[in-house]
Amino acid sequence: SSEVTQDPAVSVALGQTVRITCQGDSLRSYFVSWYQQKPGQAPVLVIYGNDNRPSGIPDRFSGSSSGNTPSLTITGAQAEDEADYYCDSRDSSGCHVFGTGTKVTVL
Amino acid sequence: QVQLVQSGAEVKKPGASVKVSCKASGYIFTDYFLHWVRQAPGQGLEWMGWLNPNSGGTNYAQKFQGRVTMTRDTSISTAYLELTSLRCDDTALYYCAREAHHYDLWSGSYVATYYFDNWGQGTLVTVSS
Numbered sequence: 001s002s003e004v005t006q007d008p009a010v011s012v013a014l015g016q017t018v019r020i021t022c023q024g025d026s027l028r029s030y031f032v033s034w035y036q037q038k039p040g041q042a043p044v045l046v047i048y049g050n051d052n053r054p055s056g057i058p059d060r061f062s063g064s065s066s067g068n069t070p071s072l073t074i075t076g077a078q079a080e081d082e083a084d085y086y087c088d089s090r091d092s093s094g095c096h097v098f099g100t101g102t103k104v105t106v107l
Numbered sequence: 108q109v110q111l112v113q114s115g116a117e118v119k120k121p122g123a124s125v126k127v128s129c130k131a132s133g134y135i136f137t138d139y140f141l142h143w144v145r146q147a148p149g150q151g152l153e154w155m156g157w158l159n160p161n162s163g164g165t166n167y168a169q170k171f172q173g174r175v176t177m178t179r180d181t182s183i184s185t186a187y188l189e190l191t192s193l194r195c196d197d198t199a200l201y202y203c204a205r206e207a208h209h210y211d212l213w214s215g216s217y218v219a220t221y222y223f224d225n226w227g228q229g230t231l232v233t234v235s236s
């Protein structure tokens with residue numbers, strides 16, 4: 001299956017804004033979901049659909065899509081946002097594909 | 108609250124099989140698809156397939172077809188992942204995850220997004236001779 005790619009790593013100064021994108025010809029849906037994973041922990045959903053946040057996720061996390069490129073933005077990054085972030089999309093048969101992941105470092 | 112509790116770590120030899128369980132609580136087990144996702148050490152997330160707990164229907168990623176079986180026991184709200192003919196590169200953390208969905212308006216139509224709203228804690232499977 002085709003790959004969905006993300007920048008391997010990005011860094012952001014404390015309090016600044018960082019945007020993570022998800023790219024691939026095989027992106028199969030209008031919207032993707034985004035997951036945060038900290039070392040030794042299971043992934044946690046941070047954004048789904050058209051910029052929807054689960055309960056408990058800070059509003060500094062937002063999602064958008066321009067053309068066929070979904071993105072996750074952290075506005076005012078905090079030290080606790082340092083983690084790996086993955087996008088995920090699903091096709092009509094229920095098959096999912098995860099992006100390759102982006103390591104976010106907060107300086 | 109929703110919980111997915113997985114079985115403990117396993118150590119297997121190459122060529123063996125492993126069966127991992129995922130016990131659901133806090134919701135109606137048959138109302139949500141369950142997926143399995145794995146993560147090799149230092150690597151990203153890899154989707155393996157889904158199980159419909161209501162019908163028992165499954166859909167596996169092409170990479171695992173022929174080696175993977177997903178089943179369930181509705182009487183105890185538990186899903187199972189069995190992987191056969193294990194290789195060293197099957198060493199990974201295996202997660203179960205519940206799939207939910209949501210509808211958003213896009214260009215005048217409602218479009219579904221499917222996402223994993225709850226995850227198990229992961230089961231480490233180590234394959235080594």
